[in-house]
Amino acid sequence: xxxxxxxxxxxxxxxxxxxxxxxxxxxxxxxxxxxxxxxxxxxxxxxxxxxxxxxxxxxxxxxxxxxxxxxxxxxxxxxxxxxxxxxxxxxxxxxxxxxxxxxxxxxxxxxxxxxxxxxxxxxxxxxxxxxxxxxxxxxxxxxxxxxxxxxxxxxxxxxxxxxxxxxxxxxxxxxxxxxxxxxxxxxx
Numbered sequence: 001x002x003x004x005x006x007x008x009x010x011x012x013x014x015x016x017x018x019x020x021x022x023x024x025x026x027x028x029x030x031x032x033x034x035x036x037x038x039x040x041x042x043x044x045x046x047x048x049x050x051x052x053x054x055x056x057x058x059x060x061x062x063x064x065x066x067x068x069x070x071x072x073x074x075x076x077x078x079x080x081x082x083x084x085x086x087x088x089x090x091x092x093x094x095x096x097x098x099x100x101x102x103x104x105x106x107x108x109x110x111x112x113x114x115x116x117x118x119x120x121x122x123x124x125x126x127x128x129x130x131x132x133x134x135x136x137x138x139x140x141x142x143x144x145x146x147x148x149x150x151x152x153x154x155x156x157x158x159x160x161x162x163x164x165x166x167x168x169x170x171x172x173x174x175x176x177x178x179x180x181x182x183x184x185x186x187x188x
Contacts, residue, residue, distance in 0.1 A: 014040040014136075016100060018154065019048065020146040020168050023178055029053075029081045032164040035129055036092070036150070038104035046131040049079035049090055049104060051123055052163040059124045062087060063108060070112045071124065077159070079125030088128070092121045092155060100150040104128075121155060146175065 019035040033050045040046040060072030076087070089111035091103045105128075106114070115122040131139070139145055148171055157163050169179035 012042060012137075014046070014147055016102065016150070018148050018150050018167065020148060020164060022144050022146060023181060025144060029078070030129075032161055034159075034163050034167060035080075036090075036100075036102055036104070036154075038090075038102060040136065041133075042137070043133055045133045046136045047104070048129050049077075049088075049123070049125050050129060051077060051079075051090075051092075052159050052161060053078040054160060055126065057126075059087075068108050068112055070115050071108065071122075074115065074122060074124050076124045076126055079127045080129030082128055082130050084127040086127065088125055090123045090125065092123070093119050094152045094155045100154065121159075123159070146171065 014037050017037055017040075019033070019037060021030045021033040021035075025031060025033070030050075032052070034052045035048040035050050037046055037048040039048075055076045055078055057076045058072065059068065059074040059076060062076070063071065071089075078084075079088070087108075088105045089108060091106060091111065091114045093101045095101050103110075111122050111124070114120045136145070140147070146168065148167060151170075153166065153170075154163075157166055165179045169176040
C-alpha cells in the first residue's frame with residue numbers, strides 16, 4: 001500500500017513543542033533562541049514566541065495604569081521579529097498528565113491574574129515569530145532548527161540565554177557537544 005506523502009505532511013504538527021535555534025543562526029534575532037510553538041500546521045504555517053531573550057524594559061515602563069500593578073516588575077522579552085511594537089503576554093505551566101500548558105497572546109488583564117498563581121510563568125513579549133505555510137518545514141530540512149518536546153525543566157529553568165544550552169545538551173550526546181561548542185570555533 002502506498003503512503004500519501006502530502007497527507008502525512010498535512011497531519012504533521014509541532015504545536016506545543018519547542019524550537020532551538022541551530023548554532024548556524026549565530027547572528028540576529030534567533031541567536032540561541034528557544035521558541036515555544038503555539039501553532040503549527042502545513043496549511044496555516046507556524047506561530048510562536050522566543051522565551052529566552054530578555055530586553056532591558058519592564059512592563060511597568062510601558063503600562064502605567066494601576067490595574068496592571070501585578071505586572072509592573074515583569075521583564076519584557078523579545079518574542080520575535082514580527083509585530084515588534086506590540087506588547088503581548090503568554091502563560092506557561094506544567095501539567096503532570098499532559099505536559100506543557102500554554103496560552104499565547106493573552107490580555108494584560110488575564111496575565112495580571114495568572115501572575116499571582118505560582119504554578120504559572122507569565123511572559124511579556126514584544127513581537128512574535130511566525131512562518132508562512134511550508135517555510136518552517138523547509139527550514140527544518142536545512143537543519144536551521146532543532147525540535148524538542150518540552151520537559152518540566154522548561155518551566156523550572158531560568159529563561160535567559162543559558163536556557164538554549166541547558167535544553168540542547170539534554171537531547172542527545174551529539175547535541176550536548178553542539179551546546180558546548182564556542183560561539184565562533186574559528187577563534188579557538
